[in-house]
Amino acid sequence: xxxxxxxxxxxxxxxxxLNIAVVGHTNTGKTSLIRTMLRSTEFGVIEDAAGxxxxxxxxxxxxxxxxxxxxxxTPGLEDSRALFAHIKKLQTKLKPLTPAxxxxxxxxxVSVNDPLEQEAKVIRQVLRSDIxxxxxxxxxxxxxxxxxxxxxxxxxxxxxxPVFNFIAEHNQELAKWRQHLAGYHMHATLEFDTVAFTFExxxxxxxxxxxxxxxxxxxxxxxxxxxxKLWNQLCLSGAKRVTELIVNVACYRETxxxxxxxxxxxxxxxxxxxxxxxAEQHCLNDLLSIFNFSDKDVAIQKIPVSNGHWQLxxxxxxxxxxxxxxxxxxxxxxxxxxxxxDLMVGGMSLGAASALGAIAGAGWSTFKRYGDEIKAxxxxxxxxxxxxxxxxxxxxxxxxxLKKLMHxxxxxxxxxxxxxxxxxxxxxxxxxxxxTLRQNPAWQEPSVARNNNPQYQEIEAKxxxxxxxxG
Amino acid sequence: MSVNKYKFADxxxxxxxRKIESSKAEELSYAxxxxxxxxxxxxxxxxxxxxxxxxRANLLIHDNALEDALQQPQKQSVRVNRICLGAAAILxxxxxxxxxxxxxxxxxxxxxxxxxxxxxxxxxxxxxxxxLNLQSLSTGIAAQLxxxxxxxxxxxxxxxSLASRAWWESCLTGDVGKWRVSVLTHKxxxxxxxxxxxxxxxxxxxxxxxxxxxxxxxxxxxxxxLTQILGTxxxxxxxxxxxxPQTVASRVGVARQDAATRTAWATFLMGALLVYxxxxxxxxxxxxxxxxxxxxxxxxxxxxxxxxxELRQRLMAREVQAxxxxxDPHAGIKPAEVVLPPENNAIPSNAQAFGIELxxxxxxxxxxxxxxxxxDQDTHDEAIALIKHLxxxxxxxxxxHRLPDxxxxxxxxxxxxxxxxxxxxxxxxxxxxxxTNAREIAWFRLAEACGIPAEHVITQ
Numbered sequence: 001x002x003x004x005x006x007x008x009x010x011x012x013x014x015x016x017x018l019n020i021a022v023v024g025h026t027n028t029g030k031t032s033l034i035r036t037m038l039r040s041t042e043f044g045v046i047e048d049a050a051g052x053x054x055x056x057x058x059x060x061x062x063x064x065x066x067x068x069x070x071x072x073x074t075p076g077l078e079d080s081r082a083l084f085a086h087i088k089k090l091q092t093k094l095k096p097l098t099p100a101x102x103x104x105x106x107x108x109x110v111s112v113n114d115p116l117e118q119e120a121k122v123i124r125q126v127l128r129s130d131i132x133x134x135x136x137x138x139x140x141x142x143x144x145x146x147x148x149x150x151x152x153x154x155x156x157x158x159x160x161x162p163v164f165n166f167i168a169e170h171n172q173e174l175a176k177w178r179q180h181l182a183g184y185h186m187h188a189t190l191e192f193d194t195v196a197f198t199f200e201x202x203x204x205x206x207x208x209x210x211x212x213x214x215x216x217x218x219x220x221x222x223x224x225x226x227x228x229k230l231w232n233q234l235c236l237s238g239a240k241r242v243t244e245l246i247v248n249v250a251c252y253r254e255t256x257x258x259x260x261x262x263x264x265x266x267x268x269x270x271x272x273x274x275x276x277x278x279a280e281q282h283c284l285n286d287l288l289s290i291f292n293f294s295d296k297d298v299a300i301q302k303i304p305v306s307n308g309h310w311q312l313x314x315x316x317x318x319x320x321x322x323x324x325x326x327x328x329x330x331x332x333x334x335x336x337x338x339x340x341x342d343l344m345v346g347g348m349s350l351g352a353a354s355a356l357g358a359i360a361g362a363g364w365s366t367f368k369r370y371g372d373e374i375k376a377x378x379x380x381x382x383x384x385x386x387x388x389x390x391x392x393x394x395x396x397x398x399x400x401x402l403k404k405l406m407h408x409x410x411x412x413x414x415x416x417x418x419x420x421x422x423x424x425x426x427x428x429x430x431x432x433x434x435x436t437l438r439q440n441p442a443w444q445e446p447s448v449a450r451n452n453n454p455q456y457q458e459i460e461a462k463x464x465x466x467x468x469x470x471g
Numbered sequence: 472m473s474v475n476k477y478k479f480a481d482x483x484x485x486x487x488x489r490k491i492e493s494s495k496a497e498e499l500s501y502a503x504x505x506x507x508x509x510x511x512x513x514x515x516x517x518x519x520x521x522x523x524x525x526x527r528a529n530l531l532i533h534d535n536a537l538e539d540a541l542q543q544p545q546k547q548s549v550r551v552n553r554i555c556l557g558a559a560a561i562l563x564x565x566x567x568x569x570x571x572x573x574x575x576x577x578x579x580x581x582x583x584x585x586x587x588x589x590x591x592x593x594x595x596x597x598x599x600x601x602x603l604n605l606q607s608l609s610t611g612i613a614a615q616l617x618x619x620x621x622x623x624x625x626x627x628x629x630x631x632s633l634a635s636r637a638w639w640e641s642c643l644t645g646d647v648g649k650w651r652v653s654v655l656t657h658k659x660x661x662x663x664x665x666x667x668x669x670x671x672x673x674x675x676x677x678x679x680x681x682x683x684x685x686x687x688x689x690x691x692x693x694x695x696x697l698t699q700i701l702g703t704x705x706x707x708x709x710x711x712x713x714x715x716p717q718t719v720a721s722r723v724g725v726a727r728q729d730a731a732t733r734t735a736w737a738t739f740l741m742g743a744l745l746v747y748x749x750x751x752x753x754x755x756x757x758x759x760x761x762x763x764x765x766x767x768x769x770x771x772x773x774x775x776x777x778x779x780x781e782l783r784q785r786l787m788a789r790e791v792q793a794x795x796x797x798x799d800p801h802a803g804i805k806p807a808e809v810v811l812p813p814e815n816n817a818i819p820s821n822a823q824a825f826g827i828e829l830x831x832x833x834x835x836x837x838x839x840x841x842x843x844x845x846x847d848q849d850t851h852d853e854a855i856a857l858i859k860h861l862x863x864x865x866x867x868x869x870x871x872h873r874l875p876d877x878x879x880x881x882x883x884x885x886x887x888x889x890x891x892x893x894x895x896x897x898x899x900x901x902x903x904x905x906x907t908n909a910r911e912i913a914w915f916r917l918a919e920a921c922g923i924p925a926e927h928v929i930t931q
Contacts, residue, residue: 027874040791049913050876056797065516072796078877081848112800115877121797141830144847145878240775286777289784445493446776448644 017060018069018216020209021125021158024135025149026050026076029165032194033135034059034071037202039292044073051076054118056125063226068219072129074122080148083119087152099155103127126153131213132160133205138173139166142180150184159212162189163205168196188212197407199231235406237290239467242398243460244446245283249276249394250437251444253385268384276386280394284401291405391434396424399467427466433459477521479767483641485528487541489778490637491630498630500534523786524772540631544638552655559659563666571671577680579721579736580694586667587748590660594751597656601649647770650763657756664748668741675737681728682721682736695719698739705742712739809915814930819895822866825854825886827879833870833899836931841868851882858889866895871931872904875917884921894922897929 022030031044031053038059045052057073077083090102097105103123110120126132132153140146153160162181167174174191181189190208192201203224210220252275254268386394403424427433436459437443443450450456492499532538563586570582628636642651674680684694695718702712713721713735720732772779818839826833826844835841845854858865867883869875887894896918900906911930918928 026876038791043791043793048907048909050874054799054802055795057793057795059791059793062792075799076876079881081878082881115881117800118877124797140873141828143828145828237775237780241777241780244775244777282777286780290780446773448640448648451773452645 015216015219017067018131018209018213018220019072019129020069020131020133021072021074021122021129022133022135023074023122023126023153024076025080025137025140025146026078027052028076028135028137028140029194030076030135031073033133033163033165033192034073036192036194036197037061037071037205041292050078051118056121061223063219063223066219066222068223069216072125074125075118077119077122077149077152079116079119080145080152083116084148084152086116087155100127100157103152103155123152123156126156126158129158131209132156132158134160134162136162136164136177137166138164138170138177140173142177147180150186154184160186161205161208161212162186164189164191165194167191167193195408199228203228234290235468236464238287238402238405239464240460241283241286241290242395242402242467243463245279245398246391246395246463247437247460248279248444249386250391250434251441252276253438253441272384272386276390276394280397283398287398287401287405291408385438388431388434392426392430395426395430399424402467403470427462429462433462477518477525479647479770481521481525481528482770482772483638484532484541485524485772486641487634487637488528488531488537489776490633491537493778494628494633495630499531501531502534520774520783520786521772524782527782527786537630537634540634541638543631544635544642547635548638548642552658555655555659556662559662560666563663564670566663567667567670567674571674571680575678575680576683577736577740579682579684579740580686580697582671582740583743586664586744590664590748590752593656593660594755597653597755601653641770645770646766647763650759650766653759654756654763657752657759661749661752661756664744664752668744668749671740671744680733682733682740684718684721691722701743701747702739704746705739708742708746710738710742711735712742809912809919810925811912811915818897818929819864819866819893821863822895823857823861823863824866824868824897825858827867827869827882828873829868829870829899832901832903833868834901835868835899836897839866839868839897845882845886851885854886855889858886861890861892864893864895865890866897868897868899869914870904871898871900871906871914872910874910875913880917880920883917883923887921887923893927895927895929896923898931900931 022033024030027048027050031046035041035043035046038061043059044057053073054075056075059071059073060067061069061071087102087106090106091097091099094102094105104127107120107124107127110117114120134150134153136146150160164174164177178189181187188208188211190201190205192205206220206224206227210217210224213220252272254272436455440456443453443456532541566585567582570585571577642648686694695715698713698718705712711734713732717732717735720728721736774780774783818836822839824835824839824841826835826841828846829841829844842857843850843854845851865886867886869879869883873879883896896914898906898911898914915925915928918925
């Protein structure tokens with residue numbers, strides 16, 4: 001059998017890769033778009049300044065290790081007026097040539113120190129590509145220079161897809177741009193915000209390309225399907241990771257003596273806090289790495305996180321209110337506290353799991369399962385576990401973070417303001433979910449037995465569903 | 472199809488390491504792991520990830536001399552297996568010898584009940600359990616024990632206890648566990664039956680037995696009928712079974728029995744044990760072994776676990792294949808440093824104001840009237856014509872939040888070049904678009920390039 005070589009060379013008789021040039025005025029987000037499409041924060045340099053990208057850079061997008069298309073990041077068109085004037089001059093000089101041939105003539109005769117050298121790079125790549133993505137910063141007015149850019153690009157006789165960037169909260173401007181482009185017979189436009197990313201927009205981008213380059217329909221469809229699968233997995237991984245955290249914390253319990261020993265009591269409290277903080281931190285790091293972001297991204301994100309640490313400690317006073325939780329609850333004193341479990345409610349009401357065991361030694365297994373509880377009642381010890389409010393905040397915070405990460409382009413520079421964290425909702429039957437978790441301390445650590453337990457599977461499915469539900 | 476290079480045993484070892492690393496990571500040495508470079512890949516690939524996990528696990532085990540601890544549970548299970556089979560052999564032998572009393576008669580149905588009866592009951596239970604997928608029935612006590620075991624975590628677990636817990640979890644629970652325990656069950660009963668049969672054969676070789684049967688509760692005809700029913704498949708196999716007269720002749724209390732009757736009964740006994748006991752067990756053992764293999768092959772690590780997510784990032788770092796294909800000839804040249812002068816708000820008197828690509832939302836200070844907003848070539852030409860004859864200072868207004876690109880710079884330079892008066896630049900801002908410091912510096916750099924001194928740049 002042959003192991004598939006992930007870097008196998010492209011077969012000679014196969015379809016050549018689709019070449020897509022990403023063009024536009026300077027600082028409209030060309031590199032950002034490519035970063036988002038690559039899901040990588042490493043590609044190119046992004047800065048809020050003119051001429052950040054000054055070379056043409058190629059990146060390959062693959063579906064399951066099979067290269068599908070090449071994206072080309074180009075320098076921004078900065079002086080389209082001069083370029084247009086120059087091409088006009090060439091046109092009168094070289095009358096019999098077609099517009100595309102004139103562009104060809106321009107790029108072959110430009111010198112290294114020509115002020116239009118950067119524009120020449122763009123045109124060179126445009127002529128080598130199959131399709132152009134023209135990126136538009138909709139916050140800009142539709143000026144003559146943009147009109148000229150479109151004029152010049154149209155001369156290349158390549159299909160152009162105008163891509164509107166920075167559309168979030170700029171609906172009016174977007175409408176104006178649409179109107180202007182319609183005047184240029186460009187109706188097949190696309191909204192793709194590189195900062196406020198949605199997978200749907202990316203999918204639509206590929207579909208638009210598909211309709212314009214029929215010959216690459218099949219590989220593009222493969223890419224779309226692969227990307228969709230990957231995206232679903234990514235979101236599911238994130239949601240599962242958060243669920244794991246919730247289960248981990250909700251199932252956690254700490255033995256405590258019922259005797260009123262203040263020192264011992266506060267020690268347990270500390271341990272509990274420490275445990276919750278660490279668990280949350282671990283989850284945060286995992287989420288970042290799942291979505292291929294670094295700590296830096298979160299800092300930019302304006303989620304209360306810095307250096308991969310939540311700036312707002314989960315036990316900080318006021319955090320309950322920020323998440324729209326009931327401040328009147330027992331935990332409102334400042335630090336959320338642990339809650340003792342009532343054994344009578346806790347232990348026996350949920351013995352459904354042992355129903356199966358009834359056939360083969362129910363008594364034995366029930367005793368093993370609840371033996372500790374029974375022993376504890378006799379001995380007078382109690383358990384301390386994370387209280388309701390703590391688990392709630394944990395859930396809300398993580399859901400919030402997950403949502404932000406799912407909608408963050410890999411090029412986002414502008415800070416997103418996410419103050420309204422109280423918009424997140426707890427899932428239905430939340431109380432029932434958490435109390436079931438509390439009764440099953442064995443579920444704290446992942447195990448095959450836990451994952452095969454139908455009751456656990458139901459809870460996991462509910463939590464994952466609620467986390468991914470964006471309604 | 473790609474080669475399945477990792478085996479179930481490898482996955483179990485990875486799981487064992489997961490358990491150990493989850494609580495004892497600080498006691499492990501990661502010296503050689505560090506050198507394991509995470510060769511970047513462009514797309515995630517399960518088998519590739521598995522290969523790396525196995526390599527990592529082997530290195531880690533070798534480094535920390537964990538081999539023995541990880542092997543321990545497997546060895547223990549082999550030992551338990553042997554003990555079980557030994558016990559089955561003894562039980563089978565005992566059962567047979569108990570049924571064969573001291574006398575020279577063999578109670579045929581009692582013997583069948585002892586050897587086949589229990590076997591059949593357990594077989595039925597197993598089949599019910601497997602078909603209804605009841606864990607506790609199909610795998611019996613072991614599954615119960617396993618599901619309870621994780622809960623009984625020691626306060627301070629050792630490497631060995633963690634390793635064996637992980638082994639239990641992956642080998643004795645779930646589908647793998649179901650079939651593994653099934654295999655053990657079938658082996659047990661097979662040994663039990665074989666031991667019984669071997670003992671019976673030995674006894675019958677060395678001694679002469681008369682076969683008898685009798686019943687207290689059942690009608691007299693029932694057991695001969697049963698003999699007929701049980702015997703039919705045996706006859707198909709070519710075995711001779713006792714005929715009716717022989718059966719009647721073997722009723723308890725009938726003294727004489729000829730050799731043919733004895734042989735017929737002996738054949739019937741052995742045949743029944745083989746066909747109703749040993750053969751089904753062998754078939755089910757085969758099935759269970761195949762199913763165990765199959766479920767082991769289907770066994771997948773739960774890659775959604777935090778442990779694997781972390782490793783996945785470390786071992787499978789994603790790489791973007793990118794290369795510069797048209798380089799920047801001026802790469803590495805840094806733009807000139809610009810020193811910001813103190814804030815300047817004084818607008819020169821009688822200045823003639825021109826706007827550069829301003830939108831409707833950008834407003835001039837009240838004292839200034841904009842003569843012309845340059846937005847295209849026509850307004851540009853118009854502005855040049857006006858500026859040529861200018862006798863008062865030239866004030867150019869730009870939207871501060873916008874980007875000073877080369878086109879804007881050329882435009883401003885062109886305007887400045889056409890005036891003999893002092894040129895001024897005003898950075899107009901609007902509340903909806905905040906201006907960053909870097910953007911302001913970029914405008915100062917542009918002013919410098921166009922010959923507008925820094926003290927002639929007005930910030931608002």
